[in-house]
Amino acid sequence: MDFVSEAARHRHQAEELRAKSELMADEATRAQYLRMAEAYDAMADQEERITRLPKSEG
Numbered sequence: 001m002d003f004v005s006e007a008a009r010h011r012h013q014a015e016e017l018r019a020k021s022e023l024m025a026d027e028a029t030r031a032q033y034l035r036m037a038e039a040y041d042a043m044a045d046q047e048e049r050i051t052r053l054p055k056s057e058g
Contacts, residue, residue, distance in 0.1 A: 007047035014040035 014037040021033035 003047040003050045007044040007051070010040045010044035010047065014038075014044070 017033050017037035017040065021030045021037070024030040024033060
């Protein structure tokens with residue numbers, strides 16, 4: 001799996017969700033979009049951490 005590409009994809013998705021949240025009139029819906037954006041950012045963070053793990057030598 002290409003974790004760098006996945007992280008970038010998830011960051012992009014988070015940005016789109018944040019942008020969509022600004023269009024929502026309903027505060028609960030806006031908050032839900034922002035929570036989803038945070039979840040995508042968390043996935044990207046995890047994928048970026050994986051790319052920094054030392055490679056096993058074998």
